[in-house]
Amino acid sequence: MKFRTNPDRSKETLLQRESAFSKSQKSFDLVIAGGGAAGVLAAIAACDEGLSGTSVAIVEKEETILRKVRASGNGRCNLANMGSIEGRYHGHYPQFVRGVFSRVAPESLLSYFRSIGLATISDDEGRVYPRSNQAQSVVLTLTRALNRRNIEVFTEKQLVRISRESSRFLLDLSDGMSWDTRALVIASGGPASPNLGGDLSGMRLLMSLGHACESPFPALVPLVLHPHPLLKRAEGVRFRGQAFFENCKGTCSKTVSGEFLVTSYGMSGIAAMELGRTVSMIDISDPAYSMPECTAGHQIESRSQERSRSKDTIGNLVVDLLPEFSEEELVSFFNMQDCSRQTSSDLWRIVLSGLIPVKMAEAMLMDSHFPLEPTAVVQMIKSLRLPVIGTRDFDYAQVTAGGISTRDFNPRTLESYKIPRLYAAGEVLDIDGDTGGFNLMWAFSSGILAGLSAARALQKNVGD
Ligand SMILES: Cc1cc2nc3c(=O)[nH]c(=O)nc-3n(C[C@H](O)[C@H](O)[C@H](O)COP(=O)(O)OP(=O)(O)OC[C@H]3O[C@@H](n4cnc5c(N)ncnc54)[C@H](O)[C@@H]3O)c2cc1C
Structure with missing residues (x-):
């Protein structure tokens, strides 16, 4: 079953949009909505691909980023799985993950973690944990990686509306601010575990831009x-x-x-x-x-x-x-x-x-x-x-099944087929994995791919 967009926004006048533009208080090359596993890796990867940290922002509605990561694996964070991915992912089009993992393979994800200072260890069933056995190490390492790159993290701000102004996105935030950005990654997760930040707002935002959504339901x-x-x-x-x-x-x-x-x-x-x-x-x-x-x-x-x-x-x-x-x-x-x-x-x-x-x-x-x-x-x-x-x-629920249809996104870049320079990563998409580290591995790997694809696209079109 699919949900389609409510096209109310198309009635917006040019004047209203212009006034929104002039209200813009900050301007970025890349904004990432959601400071979870996918969003944080997207920001780090975008900078490693050449974007300046100060031109990249994460907007997170909660007080802190990475709340699910901190709680994951009973405080141990089962962050990936080295076993076969065959049959481990679900959704209406589970083959979609292949495109992503062929670009960010599990082994390169672990090398990436090591390069930013996180050693890992796997058990007999391929489950990967931080070597310290503590989820907190993952949070601290990722936070340091953001700081080292001068990436701006804005907490307690929710992205509430997105509109397109020629080649830029205008973003309305819950505190009344309006930003503009050249590229946008939606990494807002799904509604599972609302006490750790889960909600439907990212799915609704993508639906408002014409993307289909497969009914979300609780998995795990x-x-x-x-x-x-x-x-x-x-x-x-x-x-x-x-x-x-x-x-x-x-x-x-x-x-x-x-x-x-x-x-x-x-x-x-x-x-x-x-x-x-x-x-x-x-x-x-x-x-x-x-x-x-x-x-x-x-x-x-x-x-x-x-x-x-x-x-x-x-x-x-x-x-x-x-x-x-x-x-x-x-x-x-x-x-x-x-x-x-x-x-x-x-x-x-x-x-x-x-x-x-x-x-x-x-x-x-x-x-x-x-x-x-x-x-x-x-x-x-x-x-x-x-x-x-x-x-x-x-x-x-620990995980959401269903979500934004992967058919609307390119599996090689995670860019929307409908709107250029709009990307989605992590649980907001209609992909969920088995237990054993498959969900975080999807969030981290898809986050990296979205971030680096956005950076590459921006560098190709510097003048936009
Ligand atoms: C208790 C628990 C334990 C788990 N343990 C494991 C495990 O050991 N291994 C594993 O593989 N998986 C585990 N999972 C699942 C895993 O944590 C998730 O699949 C993963 O975190 C999804 O990452 P994400 O970045 O896509 O979404 P999230 O981690 O949900 O991050 C999305 C972020 O976006 C923010 N946000 C949402 N909407 C907006 C908006 N409009 N504007 C701004 N910010 C917004 C949210 O507040 C949130 O911080 C666990 C989940 C839970 C709840």
Whole structure:
């Protein structure tokens, strides 16, 4: 589903635009809207490509830049992934990322980080972290790189309107100022995690300039489950396991493995959140889906959240609590413990507590009739079915799926096909990645490409 521009702005008179131009209080070669991973790398790359730092500005609506980077990876910042990118990115046109990564390959991104003073380290699964293991190192290194290049960073200013004046852009900011610039990068992210700056304003600005937008929805987001004894009994319990989502038609998602966290409303933890995208997708296939509302940046609600309140089950989360044990191994384990002759839950509770967290064992045994057959318990452990009613909303999502259509942008430069010298990078575009560093890698790499493409274009047309 696509959203198209409201063409109100075309009614603007030349006089109004001229008066906006004369109000202009600052003039730049390149302005970058958004001081997140993509925006900061765009600014640094543009200067390294030859623009003077003082002619480049970042405008950031929050008090500080790089808020998501600081919070990322539980404070460790999983900033890239050296594994294959095949199948790791999603959107209506995921092949788009190839154009970007062929110009800014993961290896060159790491070299780039090293050149600005950040050493990195990768684990066995290709996940890359700062060598210090601290997200703060990334923030400090990038901030120093901006300072060293004299790039101007304007915080607590939001870009609220863009208009085109011959070959320049006129930018209206939330503090009443009006700037002009020769090139513009929109790196404003998406609406996920509004407490860390997420909102829809960048998508709306690009839509106002004629770009299509694929409905944004929360990806990497906790699941809301139908009330279940597990949620009451085992709230707060973390466990490692495997799971997949099975929708009402019996179609199963990919299987995810890792950490799960039982919450009062459902299932969180990074593995459960990985299934959030699949569950959210059910919403956007609903013909009633509309662009999420966002007025003050904190009122974004997805249809999943509405549906969660309606309590309709849309499928099941099927959990394997002990993926490293086969069914046969578990049956013989229980037989060795003499479980089948027990007529109360006591022994089962104790035996299960040798395998899974005791609160989970209690919750699972709650509605059981004894004596229990070991095979029935194995079934509960290996295929625990929890009815799903939706996902949490953007407030709890780490990543936005959907966004500005990549079909409107050149994958080799990230320049808009509709408006010359307008670029977009990062999560504002209709690209989202798997967990494991793919999202930050996309933001950083696309930011670099947008920044250097803008610098090259400006240097080709010096007189504009
Ligand atoms: C808690 C958390 C943990 C995460 N951990 C990881 C991880 O370990 N690895 C990983 O790969 N990914 C992780 N992610 C995802 C990753 O952080 C994002 O994909 C990435 O930050 C997106 O970068 P971006 O620059 O496109 O957008 P953002 O980081 O969202 O930056 C956009 C910036 O633009 C500003 N802005 C928006 N609109 C305007 C406007 N109109 N005017 C001015 N400024 C504006 C915003 O305030 C924001 O600062 C995590 C996300 C969260 C929330």
